[in-house]
Amino acid sequence: MKILKIVLLSSLLLAAASVDIKAQHTVDLQVFQPLPEIDLSAFIYTNDISGLPRIMCFLINPKGDQVVLELNIEWQPANGVSFQELLSVVTNPFTARDFCNDEFGSSDISIAQSTSNQTAIEELRRSGRPTGKFRINVNIQGGGDGDSEIIEFSNPAQNFVILTPESGSSHDIGAVLASWEDIAGASSYKVKVAERSSPTQSLDDAIESGNPYVDADVGLVTVANLRTLLQREWVPGQEMVMQIEANIPGPDGGSKLFSNIVNFYLSDLTDGSVKMITMELTELLQLLDDGTGSDLLQDIIDNGVTLLGIRRSDGTPLTADEIMRLLDFLKNNTNTIIDLTVVN
Known part of the structure; x- marks a missing residue:
């Protein structure tokens, strides 16, 4: 009888160990590199979103069980010395499988919780394109092996700065002087100006909105009077956003570099x-x-x-x-x- 008890106890321990091993999920993070340029929307996660740039995939094993994935992205500016949290995402339970970042918010991988550092995100938006380092941490809630990887945008000099107008400044509708840094190797510059519909609209969304007020190739000049480039009339009281695109000749059509985005207001003060x-x-x-x-x-x-x-x-x-x-x-x-x- 004593031996039987020992055998039963051993069986229970083995069963418990087997269940514990089965419950341990691992997640492998695969980031597509190099990433010299990427749209900021790749780092923004909400439900019911589609069309994001695919920059990373998550390989989860074993498959088939219900799991919850936790994702944390930190950012270190190009000249910074430490990382700061950019955003944190927790999914609802879903069936373990391999998927990529552009599937977040889909029907089976919905987001239960998402927090973000709006100050850091706004700083990134002002830079035009991501610069510095992004540290991506991912794990399965409740245990198992997670993964971490750093994406480095090692050439922040690709981004150039608009000199005028300054962000938040007001200008007479008759003459808004735009100027920007010269980029070595650029063959031409394109000026784009659009209206910001509300203070809550992001600068990126505003500049990408349809029907811009200015969308003009200005050649190699780095100074332009926006009034002379208007496709239609603007009016006092509007808030506008502007971005400059530099065309760099090269193989396969060359490349495009983007400035930061600035906002400015229109007035009729002569x-x-x-x-x-x-x-x-x-x-x-x-x-x-x-x-x-x-x-x-x-x-x-x-x-x-x-x-x-x-x-x-x-x-x-x-x-x-x-x-x-x-x-x-x-x-x-x-x-x-x-x-x-x-x-x-």
């Missing part, structure tokens, strides 16, 4: 309207006998400070007519002004 608005502001400040805005009034009188524009809370600028009507209202309702602070 020299004459600026002087008129500044005069109206001066009169308003003189009506405030409690001393509110006295520092600004002194700056206008002594240093020639001018009012170049007023923006709404969402960042869009008021037109010259809207500014004049606002100042006129405030002159007739000075009691509505609670405080006025000059920030240096």
